Amino acid sequence: MNLAAAKAALAHLDLDENPASVKSKSRDFFWYSPVLKARLDHVVADFVVSPRSEAEVIEVLRTCYAHDVPVTVRGAGTGNYGQAMPLAGGCVMHLKHLDKIREIAPGRVVAEPGIVIRELDAQTRAASGQELRMMPSTAATATLGGFIAGGSGGVGSVRWGALRDLGNIIRLRVVTMEAEPQIHEFTGEELHRVSHAYGTNGIITEIEMPLAPAYDWVSGFVTLPDFEMAAAFGAALAAEDGILLKLVTVCEAPIAEAYFQRFKGHVTPEDTTAIVMVAPHAMPAFETFLARWPAAKLIFRSDAPDWARDPGPAYEYGWNHTTLRALKVEPRITYLQVRYHGPDYLETIARVRAHFGSELMQHLEVMRENGQIIYAGLTLVRFTTEERLEDIVRIHEDMGAMIFNPHRYTLEEGGRQSADARQLAFKREADPKGLLNPGKMIAWDVPDWSYETIYAYAGMRAAQ
């Protein structure tokens, strides 16, 4: 790695070498995980470059390739798996300047990766009454490119499924890291080469996404006396095909009372809560549905607010904002990402909950998967030791719940614990020196890895 030469060659770009800001731009939200915090807290890049165009992206990649400097791409750094942590140092490429919308049409938008999702939605809404089908709960700061490279779904998945499902990304334009970087346009099956690949095999420079109508979604908060009833309520609500929803979150008691500051006085420690986003024209049907569940109480609706302090949008209580709010109050809290599907998914959830008691707090998000209603669990965990956390993961798996382990920084360990042949094959082509986000793809480093212990990237730069 010839850092000095690379920096000199890139000096005419927006280059940041200030130690404090380089350190801050070398971090994402890995610290949700005590396991990752112990391993990644010291990680820092050598410099940050923020290209202003695709041409400058290509220049950065060509230059860093020539000087063997690793390049880790980032957006807002809201990922929780250490997706944007530059394990081997080198260059962090920040895409904040690539924030333009190129085209808005019925049902789709073409944009640059660095645009903040809330800003994108504001622009598409103003221009066409449309917005993205789905977004992370961090939409206020997260970028579109970061969501595609590091995310998997979120607010909107109750209707549209996961980000990688057919049709939820239309086209990606990708630059490779070679002596002479190449540009590829990917659609269809090819999208899987680079979506959710953490920037390990190319840099996304343009994105075409489907759009859905942008309604003035009503945030609704519902209390229920019982968790299993609430889980059944959420699933039944989402199964109403005629009630247009954007979010259905279920939080076991006492999550709302204990961690949602603005809920104080409106909920008790015994209240399970369901948090929903409903299209305004579906509110009458939602009220009709609610009346069929006499134990469910609608305690807040944003179209007729009656709390002294505005609680803000519903989606900032769902997905990983639930975790964020909990760990701000109770720092030992971390979480799991669980998938409950199959015909008995509600029973699986009940069994898991009964097994663990208060060590876990159940937090569920409705998703669609293969045309079915399923639950993602973003279970809150009262962390004690890494060993116990491993036990908790194993017990979930033994009980039939699938885990996407958020205490791992590699694609494989955070995913399905197996190599993705398409991502690996494209990395061979697009990143022959293995300089893109090093240490995140085990299949590249150690092809015969057994997954028996947590992977420790050998090239990780030591704490200084």
Next chain:
Amino acid sequence: MNLAAAKAALAHLDLDENPASVKSKSRDFFWYSPVLKARLDHVVADFVVSPRSEAEVIEVLRTCYAHDVPVTVRGAGTGNYGQAMPLAGGCVMHLKHLDKIREIAPGRVVAEPGIVIRELDAQTRAASGQELRMMPSTAATATLGGFIAGGSGGVGSVRWGALRDLGNIIRLRVVTMEAEPQIHEFTGEELHRVSHAYGTNGIITEIEMPLAPAYDWVSGFVTLPDFEMAAAFGAALAAEDGILLKLVTVCEAPIAEAYFQRFKGHVTPEDTTAIVMVAPHAMPAFETFLARWPAAKLIFRSDAPDWARDPGPAYEYGWNHTTLRALKVEPRITYLQVRYHGPDYLETIARVRAHFGSELMQHLEVMRENGQIIYAGLTLVRFTTEERLEDIVRIHEDMGAMIFNPHRYTLEEGGRQSADARQLAFKREADPKGLLNPGKMIAWDVPDWSYETIYAYAGMRAAQ
């Protein structure tokens, strides 16, 4: 019944007594059924009145109430269950003049019942880029009020479920037939009093419906070599939550070759066809899906048409347009309405098909029901005798397929073979003399009816 007095009192309205046009306006599409044709072909009203406002609707109802004249409401008369046939004669109230749109807003429209659905969609599209969530295949002529009073779903149900599912109708304004007709506004659970009630317990004068985005839907025709593969293909396509669809129709061979004139030369008698409507921005994902089914061939797409003669929109090959095209070619053809759901619905379809062989031709429409993908069957039947048709219905039911019998003119027999307590209770209130569309609600006429034989309304006017 004092016809003369009623006609005299209504003479200042748009009143039609011309025998030829009264006869024509006394008919709907009951003749799809040889059973109904044998029983209803002679049915004719005494006069037709076409009110120009809700006030005139009220005047008609008040006047006919005073003179004991039955009133059967109609739109375009595209129903196949004899919904609009005036069994006891009297007055047909034609709502063609009530065709105004009152309000278009994000996600909803308020309109009068007599508006033709295609015209409504054209206006909402022009004003706001929106259209109805679902429509019958007869949208070119069918009215909105007729769809709600006599229909159950259709093109769009692949995404939104059935018309009576929560959220698919927002509000109905209804006038009763009393000495002094009353106006009711129904939402929520109350909608079920009058939706799909054939106008037996009130006249709908205003309708608020949810809207969805109006895309330039691409009509696609796909051939597959095998029916069971095609049924699996259609269900798998609809289960792709990220591929926005409006129609997925499956027609067993040789339906397309034998009955779809414009398909000649493009299909063989061995081709099963899948007929789809796909949002333009979902076409790349649809093509990706198609490529996963190597035996499926896309033989036509309306965004790149290459047939010498335009086949017209896909939806005019689906739902009951499939039947219409078939019986135009082969007049002995009639149909069944089947519902295949539950975990083994594809196996049920295969079993039914194997049992009947060429006596039936399978025609399937994907729907959503309770958040699940299911199939409606609009099975083509080579009619022989009424007795055999009864056998066919019974065999379906014995094999686990639910039948909505389109060879019956009563609400109960065409539905779930049981009285609808809500509709009956409201009829007691809204139509105390039993003058609204008489003979269509068995529960009103014969509360203890056993459903062992086909119901024959005692008040049916004899052929003249």
